[in-house]
Amino acid sequence: MDEFWVFGYGSLMWNPGFPYEERLTARLGGYRRSLCVRSYVHRGTQERPGLVLGLDRGGSCKGVAFRVSAQTWPETLAYLRExxxxxxxxxxxxxxxxxxxxxxxxxxxxxxxRAHPQYAGAATVDEAARVVHGAVGRSGANPVYVANTVEHLRELGIRDQWLESVVAAIATLDQPG
Known part of the structure; x- marks a missing residue:
């Protein structure tokens, strides 16, 4: 390959952690951004798992593509795998x-x-909101992670209506009533 690109759809978009030469929004067909990964450490626990983002089959996903130099590609690849x-x-x-x-x-x-035990499958907005609400892990509260993701997507000019709906549903769970 003469060009090396990395596609980010979650925290990688605003916190890549590697040097890059070019950064552009990009669309990936055949996959969608989804809260489909059970988090037992960073955003939940074994007793109260949270949900974090993954790319699941179907639809399309708008994210960020980073062009990495040939010189830094080996280190970037090692970092991403870790x-x-x-x-x-x-x-x-x-x-x-x-x-x-x-x-x-x-x-x-x-x-x-999809064969991994942490795969949570597709969830409705309300199901995702109930799982995320109240889940806390080593890296903090799960609702904060989801809201932060939506905020960063908006800053990048990317709308994710499903994820935005999850954030709105979480807010209704916080209301007394």
Missing amino acids: RELVTSVYLERFVRLALADGRQVQGLTYVID
């Missing part, structure tokens, strides 16, 4: 990305392994 493959809930995939400037490129991303 960050994303800790529990093997994600599978490393090279996918076709449609960049905002019209180019089509191959990029590396991490998709959910």
Whole structure:
């Protein structure tokens, strides 16, 4: 490969953790951003799992593509594998990305392994909100993670109506009544 691209759809979009030469919004077909990963450590516990983002089959996902130099690619790849493959809930995939400037490129991303025990499957807005609400892990409260994701997506000009609906549903669970 003469160009190296990485696709981020969650925290990688605003906190990549690696140097890059170019950053553009991009669309990935065939996958959607989903709260489909049970979190037993960072945003929940074994007793009260939370939900974090994964790329699941179906639809499309708008995120951010980063072009990485050939010189830093080996270190970037090692970093991403350490960050994303800790529990093997994600599978490393090279996918076709449609960049905002019209180019089509191959990029590396991490998709959910549906056979992994942490795969939570598809949830309705209300189901996701109930799971997220009250879940807390080593990295903090699960509702804060979801709301922070929506806020960062908006800052990037990316709307995710399903995720926004989950945040709104969580807020109704906080209301007395």
